[in-house]
Amino acid sequence: MFKKNAVAAGMAAFASVALAAGCAVADGSKGSDVDITAMSAEELAEHLIFETNSFRDQEMQEGGNWSDRMTQDELQKACSFDNTREDLDGETAGQVVAMARAGYEAPESIELGDWRKGAELADSGFGYRMGHNNDDHGQREQGGNCYNCHVFDPRVSTQGTIGPSLENYGAQRGTSEAVLRYVHEVISNPHQYFPCTQMPRFNSDRHQLLTDEQISHIMAYLLDPESPVNNQ
Known part of the structure; x- marks a missing residue:
C-alpha cells in the first residue's frame, strides 16, 4: 500500500x-x-x-x-x-540511492546557463497541473517552483523554508567541476544524496520535468557570482 x-x-x-x-x-x-x-x-x-x-x-x-x-x-x-x-533504515536508504544513481544520466558537459532565466524558473510553479484548465507547455514553459521550498534571495518575499536555505550557495562553494556535477545530480535526482527526500526528481528515468538547459539556468541562478543569490 x-x-x-x-x-x-x-x-x-x-x-x-x-x-x-x-x-x-x-x-x-x-x-x-x-x-x-x-x-x-x-x-x-x-x-x-x-x-x-x-x-x-x-x-x-x-x-x-x-x-x-x-x-x-x-x-x-x-x-x-x-x-x-x-x-528511514540504512538498507532501504542504500537501495534508494542505488536506484536513483542507476536512473541518472550525466550529460557530456555541465555548464552554467543564464541566471536571469534561472530566477524566472525558480519562481515559476507553472506546469503539469491537470483539470478544467490544463497547463499548456506550448504557450508557456514549465517552471521548477524552487521558491516553494528554498530561500535563494531573502529580498524575495515569497519563498519557502521546507528545504535548506540556499543563500550565498555559490559564493560559499564556488563553481568547480565537482560542484557543478554535484548540483546537477541533486536537481536531476536528489535521491542520489538524500534518499526519500520530498524534493522532486526533475530529470530522471521516471520523467523529465525540466530539461538540461532549464537546469543549467537554475544552476546559474544558484552558483553564478553575478546572481543576486551570491550578492547578499
Whole structure:
C-alpha cells in the first residue's frame, strides 16, 4: 500500500467512512464480482483508483495517463513507509540511492546557463497541473517552483523554508567541476544524496520535468557570482 499518496489517502479516508457507516460504494467495474465490503480502506482506495476507471484516461504532459501518474515506481514504493516505521533504515536508504544513481544520466558537459532565466524558473510553479484548465507547455514553459521550498534571495518575499536555505550557495562553494556535477545530480535526482527526500526528481528515468538547459539556468541562478543569490 502507498501511504504517502495524497489521492489514495483521500480515497482511503472516504472509504473508511463509507465502510464504517455501512454505505454502499459503487464498484464501477462492468461484470465485476468483487466484494468491496471485504476490503480494508487502503485496499478499497487502490481498487477505486486503479481498477474501476474512476479517473479519466487523460494524457499527462510528461507522457502516459492519469493511472501512470498515480502508479508508484520502485523508488517511490521503497520510500512509502507504513505506520510502524518512523525513520528511514540504512538498507532501504542504500537501495534508494542505488536506484536513483542507476536512473541518472550525466550529460557530456555541465555548464552554467543564464541566471536571469534561472530566477524566472525558480519562481515559476507553472506546469503539469491537470483539470478544467490544463497547463499548456506550448504557450508557456514549465517552471521548477524552487521558491516553494528554498530561500535563494531573502529580498524575495515569497519563498519557502521546507528545504535548506540556499543563500550565498555559490559564493560559499564556488563553481568547480565537482560542484557543478554535484548540483546537477541533486536537481536531476536528489535521491542520489538524500534518499526519500520530498524534493522532486526533475530529470530522471521516471520523467523529465525540466530539461538540461532549464537546469543549467537554475544552476546559474544558484552558483553564478553575478546572481543576486551570491550578492547578499
